[in-house]
Amino acid sequence: MQHNLLWMGFLFFNTFSCGHPEGKTSLAADRAVLPAGGSVTLTCTVDNPGHLDFHWYRHDFESSAGQMMNRTADKSLVLSKGGLYSCRGVRLGKGNVPSYTSYSNKVTVQETLSFSVTVTLDHDWARIYVGETVTIGCEIKGGEQINWTYEWKKNHTFEKPGSSSGHRIIKAKQSDSGDSCRGRRDRFSSTEWSDALSLTVSTNNPKANLTAGSTTIPVGGNVTLRCSVKPSAGWKYRWFRRTENTHEVQLTDKENRDINVTQGGIYRCHGTREKPSFYSRSSNEKNIKIMFSNQVFVTRQPNWPHIISGESITLTCEIQGGQTTEWTCDWMRNESIILRTDSKRWTFIVSESSSGDYKCRCRRRDDLFSSTRRSETITVVSSPVSSSFPVMLIVGPVSGIILIVLLLLLCLCRRSKDLCCFRLFQSESSSQSPATNPGENQIESHYSSLLHGTMSVYETIHNRGATGNERPRDSEDGSVYVNVRPDNYSSA
The missing domain is CATH 2.60.40.10 (Immunoglobulins)
Structure with a gap:
């Protein structure tokens, strides 16, 4: 019993001498978050407080010693700034010696900035x-x-x-x-x-859509391709091209939605945005065949309406404005492609099956996906070789020669006949007396014939003194024959 009393006395003395009034100190805030432009109230509570003042502290960290920021007689403090706070009570003893309660718990006040x-x-x-x-x-x-x-x-x-x-x-x-x-x-x-x-x-990854503008362009022109992804915001585009004979390559300098291309081919695209890149699904492949608007027509040599089987003919696919371009041409007969040539000319031997309507269409050699339009139709008519043709080659010239000979004979015969008629007339006229009246009618008849130009009269001119009864002399003897025309006569 005596031991216990001594221990309690020691504790009382120690408490009084160290300046710690009795009771527990606690701190509370009416709100943990200080609203923007608002305030928070801290309340410091001490068990059995008596007459106490209160010291208020602000800490940087939980373990750091606080710096006293205020001393009040009221156990409450209104704050407008966030921080870590604590408090304790203080009482003045004999000789104004202060005695302190224990430190309170720490309270955090979060300030909301405006x-x-x-x-x-x-x-x-x-x-x-x-x-x-x-x-x-x-x-x-x-x-x-x-x-x-x-x-x-x-x-x-x-x-x-x-x-x-x-x-x-x-x-x-x-x-x-x-x-x-x-x-x-x-x-x-x-x-x-x-x-x-x-x-x-x-969750649905979008798919790109590839469309092409007009494919009718002149040689050296271009066609516009467009790649789009809906919704369209933020997308850039990657373009790819291949052909049936080449691997796909990316058009590295093309990121726009619209591009202009001068070559045909098989194109596709997809959209991409942000880095690391996110890709849309690829568009469907589109086969772009550029059709040149240049006028195309076919010429032929020889330009005969009918070509005989066995003869040679040359067709030429003429492309207006494409003279300096190297072409590969497709030839069609009756709308079916029958031949592809590496030039614009096609020479072939005509047969009976060659008749038909011919067209051509050409592609640039360096771009088989670009072509001209089809040309206008040109018709080739093949005539078969006749079985009588060799005979005609012989009969024709022979018939001509025979005809010429007959004409010559006819001319000779006619000349001989005219000469005989003249001599007959001469003998009849010489056998009659010029004074005899009955002969006048005959002479007038002959004269009438001469006037109408129906016959020619060759007269023999005798030397002066002749009686007219002599034998006619040959032409070699000096006789002169005169062709007497009716228009040479005049009235006496």
Whole structure:
């Protein structure tokens, strides 16, 4: 019993000498978060307080000693700044020697800063696709000069410790929405949380669509191709070309939606946006055949309406304005392709089956996907060789020779006949007396015939003194024959 009394006396003395009044000290705040422009009230409570004053302390860390910031007679303190706070009571004893209660617990007050905070996207895309990488940002209006630490949460769940970057890269998932952020100036002050960002994330990866403009262009022209992805915001495009005989290559200098190409081929495209790149599904392949608008027509040599079987003919596919271009030409007969040549000319031997309507269409040798239009039709008519043709080759010239001989004989015969008629007339006229009246009618008849030009009279002219009864002399003897025409006579 005596031992216990001694122990209690020791404790009383020790307490009084150290200046710690009896009772437990505790600190409480009416709210943990100090609203922007608002205040918070701290209350320091001591068991069996008696007459006490209160000292108020602010700490940088939990383990650090506090710095006294105020002394009040009231156990309550109104604050407008966030921080880590504690308190204790103090009483003046004999000789104004202070005695203190124990330190209270520490209370954290978070101050809300009056800045507007918004979560932003680095684009204005209407739709995001699963697997696509997007960048979101935390924008604090009016706080550009403050070194913020940024905090993020998704669907009201705090996600990551703060970072000094106001941007965050995410890979979109179907459930990606509800991201919000705030800026922290220090341990005890931060902005309000922003509104949650709402993202529409689609599971259907979009497909690019490839369309072509007019394919009718002149030699040296181009055709416009367009690649599009809907919705169209933010997309760049990659273009690819191949042919039936070459591997696909990317057109590395083409990223626009519209491109102009001068070569035909098999084209495709797809859309891409952001880095690392996200790709749309590829478009369908499109076979681009450029059709030149140059006029095309066919000429032939020889240009005969009928070509005999066995003869040679040359058809030429003439391309207006394409004289300097190397062409490969397709030849069609009755709308069916029958031949492809490496030049514009085609020479062949005509047969009975060669008759028909011919057309041509040409392609540039370095681009088999570009072609001219079909030419106008030219008709070739093949005539078969007749079986009597060799006979005609012989009979024709022989008949001509015979005809010439007959004409010559006819002329000779007619000349001989005229001579006989003249001599007959001469003998009749000489046998009659010129004074005899009955002969006048005959002479008049002959004269009438002469006047009408129906006969020619050759008269023998005798030497002066002749009686007319002498034998006619031969022409070699000096006789002169005169062709007496009726128009040479005149009335006496």
